[in-house]
Amino acid sequence: MLLGALEAGGTKMVCAVGDETGAIHNQISIPTETPEITIPKLIVYFKQYPIEALGIASFGPVDLNPASPTYGYITTTPKPGWGNYNLKGAFEKELRIPIGFDTDVNGSALGEQTFGCMKGIDCGIYLTVGTGIGMGVIANGHLLHGMLHSEAGHILLSKHPEDTFAGKCPFHPNCLEGLAAGPAIEARWGRKAVELKDDKKVWELEAYYLAQALVDYILVLSPQKIVLGGGVMHQLQLFPLIRAKVKELLNGYIKTKELADIDNYIVPASLNDDQGIMGCLQLAVLACK
Ligand code: ADP
Numbered sequence: 001m002l003l004g005a006l007e008a009g010g011t012k013m014v015c016a017v018g019d020e021t022g023a024i025h026n027q028i029s030i031p032t033e034t035p036e037i038t039i040p041k042l043i044v045y046f047k048q049y050p051i052e053a054l055g056i057a058s059f060g061p062v063d064l065n066p067a068s069p070t071y072g073y074i075t076t077t078p079k080p081g082w083g084n085y086n087l088k089g090a091f092e093k094e095l096r097i098p099i100g101f102d103t104d105v106n107g108s109a110l111g112e113q114t115f116g117c118m119k120g121i122d123c124g125i126y127l128t129v130g131t132g133i134g135m136g137v138i139a140n141g142h143l144l145h146g147m148l149h150s151e152a153g154h155i156l157l158s159k160h161p162e163d164t165f166a167g168k169c170p171f172h173p174n175c176l177e178g179l180a181a182g183p184a185i186e187a188r189w190g191r192k193a194v195e196l197k198d199d200k201k202v203w204e205l206e207a208y209y210l211a212q213a214l215v216d217y218i219l220v221l222s223p224q225k226i227v228l229g230g231g232v233m234h235q236l237q238l239f240p241l242i243r244a245k246v247k248e249l250l251n252g253y254i255k256t257k258e259l260a261d262i263d264n265y266i267v268p269a270s271l272n273d274d275q276g277i278m279g280c281l282q283l284a285v286l287a288c289k
């Protein structure tokens with residue numbers, strides 16, 4: 001079955017055509033400008049192929065409630081032109097095929113659950129640490145939505161006693177995203193995260209914040225696996241630091257076989273950065289059911 005996949009990001013739109021096995025046959029990337037400029041280009045791309053369904057995983061916040069009049073909309077983003085924009089509807093009108101719609105991070109979580117390291121797992125989380133921090137949640141086998149969708153990048157943390165950085169989030173002085181996303185690392189240390197590779201204290205502080213967040217997610221959601229993706233997580237030296245700090249903070253309170261094998265519990269994304277677009281293929285599959 002030929003399927004379309006769209007990973008709608010704040011800076012770029014990744015579009016692909018593939019199939020239900022997760023195979024990607026063709027892929028392009030288009031910069032995200034205003035909807036008037038960008039959407040017609042995406043439609044031209046997808047109209048070239050006889051796709052039977054489309055899966056969209058979008059930056060947000062988005063409305064995921066099928067009963068809502070604004071289902072399929074990007075809602076309150078400050079990004080010019082995209083606030084209150086009917087993204088799903090724009091494609092439905094032109095393509096007239098089933099369309100699956102979810103958040104960008106839920107897309108990646110679904111990609112990992114369907115094709116990657118969360119196969120066979122029915123409660124798991126995918127956290128991206130990039131320009132922002134976001135989390136996709138699989139709960140009892142399905143993507144978790146709820147009132148809105150997870151906004152786990154904005155959970156509040158205890159500041160490190162020696163960290164004088166004010167935080168980058170305009171809403172919260174001490175949220176995870178404001179203290180630990182890529183732009184926070186760059187603002188705190190005055191250099192891009194990738195250039196700080198060999199600076200041990202940078203990654204120890206980063207692990208301090210990420211581990212606090214993971215402990216909260218573990219205690220609340222009881223995930224069977226935690227997948228960490230996004231640009232910042234390419235710094236693989238973070239993984240042992242995060243795992244050690246998580247163990248230290250849990251302090252033996254939770255004893256499970258998963259935590260006993262923490263190297264296979266807190267893991268990097270497994271699909272070569274295709275987890276998002278592959279998840280979109282699965283969103284398209286699910287839209288046909
Ligand atoms: P986005 O979140 O915009 O979709 P990314 O996941 O690539 O895209 O995140 C971009 C952020 O990640 C930037 O702040 C960048 O500095 C940081 N980043 C990208 N690649 C790396 C890397 N290899 N090591 C550390 N940080 C990185």
Ligand code: ZN
Binds near residue numbers: 169171177
């Ligand atoms: Zn915040």
